Amino acid sequence: MQTQSSHQSDWLRSYYFIRAAFSVIWIAAAIAFAGQPGAAALLLVIYPLWDALANLLDARVNGGLRANPPQTLNVVVSTVTALAVIMALSRSTHAVLAVFGAWAILSGLLQLYTGVRRWRTEGAQWVMILSGAQSALAGGFMIGRSLGTATPTILDIVPYAGFGAFYFLLSSICLAVAAYRKAHA
DSSP, X not given: OOOHHHHHHHHHHHXXXXXXXXXXXXXXXXXXXXXXXXXXXXXXXXXXXHHHHHHHHHHHHTTOTTTOHHHHHHHHHHHHHHHHHHHXXXXXXXXXXXXXXXXXXXXXXXXXXHHHHHHHHHOOOHHHHHHHHHHHHHHHHHHHHHTSSSOOXXXXXXXHHHHHHHHHHHHHHHHHXXXXXXXXX
């Protein structure tokens, strides 16, 4: 019989792995369709919508939205971001990159907070904390780039998604190693 803690660790390992896999698939699609404005636009909207859905699922598994205020806020922020990306697409790619930058800052800070909260119960959250901090820094970089003269493309978002995939995969691996050690201690 699984304990609540064991169930939680299993969920987080799977959740982090799925988040990493989605990001890798999104990156491949972004690279493949970078020259096709319609497909790139769709991918730019899908990315924050996926984040909203993933945070919603994670919050539900962990006691619901009410018990997880940072994830609840992240669901709202990511959904609003998808709508803002739709509006920014009609303006310019500079506006789209600025929206992604603002989202990266806010969602990074929320991810950092969630990692700190989970550290007490799950451990192995240092990767998510680092990821949240880097996300916030990357957001500042994207906003700075959006103010430049070079025309941004979806490829400007790919490194951000790549680091996210790396951190989610690393978190999944750290939790798997911790579970293995615990089982064999």
